[in-house]
Amino acid sequence: MKFKSFVLAGILVLALLLAVSMPTFAQSAEDYKMVLLLPGSIDDQSWNATNYSGLVAANEELGTNIEYVENVQASDFESTMRNYAQRGYDLILAAGTQFDEAAQRISESYPETTFTVVNGVIAQEPNLKPVMPKEYEASFLAGIIAGHVTETNKLGLVGGFPNRQMIKLLNTYVWGARTVNEDVESIRSYANSWSDVSLGNQMANSMIDDQADVLFFYANEVGLGAIQAADERGAKFIGFASNQNDVAPGTVQASVYLNFEGLYVWIVENFMSGELEPIVNEVGVNQGIVEVVYSDQIGEEVKADVEKATEAIRNGDVLDYFSLSPEALDK
Incomplete structure (x- = not known):
């Protein structure tokens, strides 16, 4: 009887522990x-x-x-x-x-x-x-990759619409690039669309004409047109918002996105x-929701810098003090 009581008590304790550790929902x-x-x-x-x-x-x-x-x-x-x-x-x-x-x-x-x-x-x-x-934490990491892989030191970046969050995201992208390459310049524009694929192609071609050799588009389907242009013109592309590495292998150097x-x-x-x-x-x-997926074109030095930056973000050593006003780095 003592053994049986001991087992029953153990089961009760385990049940109570599970009840405490599992989230409680109001209904199924x-x-x-x-x-x-x-x-x-x-x-x-x-x-x-x-x-x-x-x-x-x-x-x-x-x-x-x-x-x-x-x-x-x-x-x-x-x-x-x-x-x-x-x-x-x-x-x-x-x-x-x-x-x-x-x-x-x-x-x-x-x-x-x-x-x-x-x-x-x-x-x-x-x-x-x-x-x-x-997302600006992810774009900071994407910028570090872009700063490493650019050869012309000119980056082309496009956002869907110029709202405050998008401006913040693009600012940190440029800042990330400049942490590893102080000579980086940027061409920035806004598509004012999330869906115009042909517009993305046109904007990308224009930026490539202006010597931008690394493109970054955060504008949904607009970005697909940009990847196509980069692929056709021999430019590089940093994927964002999803893993876009397989959209144009070799052209998309890496993708930085949130684990949704x-x-x-x-x-x-x-x-x-x-x-x-x-x-x-x-x-x-x-x-734990920021993911980085590299193509074979990315070397260990780049990966090491991205990992250092990720650890710094975890420790609160970067981004917290950075001015994310609409005017910062907006050139």
Whole structure:
């Protein structure tokens, strides 16, 4: 009897430990009604594809049934959000800071629904809870690679739209390049589009004509046109937002991106446990979501510098003190 009591006590202790260590959800994961709104196609090999991969990972790992809507146009942001909120959805995710203002307006009318803009910068109690990946940490590492591989010391970089977060990201890219190559200059422009592939091709060709030999485009499908131009003209490309190394092997020197599988699991898990806050929730290197994938063209010296920079970010030795104002390095 004593042995049996000892075993039963052990089982009880183990159960209590498991209960403490596992996240507590208000209801079964599959019972939550969630949807992800995407501004483009899940096949864009960039921003939308990356966010969609996060949705898939969350569903597989957490047992959720997150739905998604592709190609939501700016004119339909509010009506699409309102549609799902009226239908009683618990969590409405939206991929991109362009959803910020619509989410702010709609969230006030539906306090029982949580609105989370990935890359969002507007938070509002009680239910507007954006998550901001520290993409500038990733672009800093990408810049270090570009600073090493450029031969003309001229970099071409293009963002989708000139919002504050994009400017910050491009600033740190240039700064990263200059930490390893003080002679670097940059040509910067904005596509004012996320989807115009032919525009990306034109912009890339123009930059190559101006002697830029390393290109960096963070503009979703626009970047695919730029990779094509770089491949045709013998320029180099640094991939971003997803692993683009296989899009044009040899042309894409490396890809630096955020592990959105881990990011989405983090978002959804914290939402279901009630720990997602109505603030700009920031995640980055220290949360293990920044990935670097190298091509065979990248040598050990470059990799060592990227690893040193990554460790410095982890330790808070860089980026925290850097001025990320819109004017910094914007030339």
